[in-house]
Amino acid sequence: MSADLHFCRRCLYGTSHPLGLVLDEEGICSGCRIHEEKDRLDWDERWRRLERIVQPHRSVSGREYDCIVPVTGAQDSYYIVHLVKERLGLNPLLVTYNKYFNTPLGIKNLANLRIRYNCDILFQNVNPVSVKKITRTTLREFGSMYWPCLAGQTVFPVQVAVRHRIPLIIWGAHQGLEQTGMFSHEHEVEMTRRYRKDHDLMGHEADDLLLVYDTLKEEDIWQYRYPGDDDLNSVGVTGIYLGNYVRWDPKAQHELMMKRHDFRTAPFARTFDCYDYTDCFNYMDVHDVLKLYKQGYSRVTDHASREIRHGRLTREQGLALVRAHEQVSPKYLDLFCSWLGITPRSLQFMLDQHRNPRFWTELTPGRWAFNGWSVHSGSHESAPVEVNLSKARFTPTDTLEYDRDAAYITLGKGHP
Template sequence: MQYCKRCLYPENHPLNIIFDEDGVCSGCRVHEEKDILDWNSRGNKLKSIFEGYKNKSGNNYDCIIPISGARDSYFIVHTVKNVFGMNPLLVTYNKHYNTELGIRNLAYLRTLFDCDTLTMTVSPERVKNITRATLRKMGSMYWHCLAGQTVFPVQVAVKFKIPLIVWGCHQGIDQVGMFSHLDEVEMTRKYRKDHDLMGYEAEDLVDIFDHVREEDLIQYFYPSDTEIERVGVRGIYLNNYIRWDTKAQHEKMIKMYGYETGLQQRTFDTYNDVDCFHYSDLHDYIKWLKWGYAKATDHASREIRFGRLSREEGIDLVEKWSSRPASMDLFCDWLKIDKEALQLVLDQHRHPSAWKRDLSTWEWNLKDSISNHRYDQNIDKVRLQKIEDCNFSITPSRRPGYKDDKYVLIGKGFIN
């Protein structure tokens, strides 16, 4: 397996990474644009886009912003509303795996920014049926979250005739350099299906065997091309116009708005995905079972590129945060499945590029890992200078003493 000589990404990255003659991956090369592009000029271009979508009559919203109780939601809303003066409608898909911390963050976001918000909560039984199907078909417990988060904003845009959707960061740009920032790629149904949804649209899940009916999936159906064209819906990514640095952005939001952070199970990043029990835990473990690397690799690679970690420090963190998932019991109880059955299903989705089964012991063995590439040749030739330390903070809990150990389907939506 080839690994990047600058960051930690392997060649089997599911978003399709490539390497140059120096052994540096496309993600690292596109990241270099962050230090050479004229971001003032790009910010002015974003301002011009926003000006074209402002609702002059005041009888509708200027744009839609998909949000959650974590990630870069605070930064996106702050930027769009307070920096550029837009009047956004916030939309959120209820992922069902919510932490109480995430519910609090979401409530504070809605209250502090004084924005209207629409939330879609699909019936828990429907979500469970869909999740059983996606576990079997693609080894995913998170398909319904990704599908809902990416389709609900588009459905709302069509229904309320709000043509502009503002997304945060394009994963394909930031992780693997699939595009240049200058390409100014926008959200497309094709990218969503191929990468976010692992090749499955909602209608592909209708199956008598899985007891999934078409009516169970209606909330996940993407609007037709005709509907989208009638409204002129487009989805732009802020990271094409703003130098994206999620760590620095979160720290700014902590200072300005009191964004609440929390320890994660399988990564050192305490800022992203604190709203979900599973994203950086069981869901991440499933990613490791499939591809042989996990969330700590994503986060360490990002911090190496920003000069906050050396490559060796990144490898140390990947090794440190390779724990077993802590939330498997919680998920199995919710889905009414035992852990052995879940593991058996997941083993069917291990990718042959990463895993090989020993036929004598029937044990799965990882073919390679970044730990075996600590001393690859020519690493120093492409090494980035470390310019600062990489420290993630834990903020004081707004609910000290509370044990956050069960899903919160619907919580308090505002702050007094």
């Protein structure tokens, strides 16, 4: 472990966070400091500011779409549409990218969302042969099985905005703001091509794959291209984040949507949060293992740090939860191997190539010692830390798979 890696005294984040994070003279990280804004900003005034921002985009006739809202069968989609449709009174066009790792529960949630809010929706289904080719390339070359998912989810809404000449795209919360304090809420940062490339796509645009690797062709990557500046400017495309105008609290928001609109949740082995990413077999599974290999921490650290900031966990309790979950073996690795057409042994070999030597040491072939964030971010108690989940209790209401032979739903638009 490098001596220049330090940890926040309040949450569990370290200074090697891929989105960039700094500690102040009190040892508190930039993410925690920006989180403090949630308790001092006038959110009623910020909501009024949001209303002023969207007002020019309202359809005069009331028979056209006012905005575009990207959605999935999980994450904050229900709450975003709730704010857009029920509170702002806009008529959104929903858009969703098919990542092909779909769970039955995700399909059910997405169908229920469309019905509950009575919204039109557009699906993008990229040729699965091309998606698999890109996945093999990105997994092999820079350790990402999720690159096509991230690329598609962030570019399809922009393409639709240009194609249908609907300037306003409304997203949820900005990851860089929420996790590491990359921006203040008052900066009112908007969606950018640069942030997408640098962070969502790990520095690789679709055409970069063609320039570097010879296994992909034009017909494989063209649907992941970001529209040009001329097209964006001619429509006036702008993407705003609701988290700049609403006090963002995913746990409270999900529970509100569970109560009002029957949003369904499911447990995961690798985290205590059962509200996030229930639409995907891989995000909290093989993809999360890759994150641990590369970054030295995994999604459970994100969840624990968020709950610590909201005052629902202590730092010691959060760290205990991280240590209990982050080394759990993936449950759906065989599903991914079957879909991609490789053996589990071949996949593990590729995953091991991306273990960061800063956090992993190979003791003998195939046997690794972990030296990541949770090893260094707090003391190891001689007795187990009691985790009081009275405030941070997450309630599963469903399951990811509905039968013993779980499988990806390649295409699913409805559910009984």
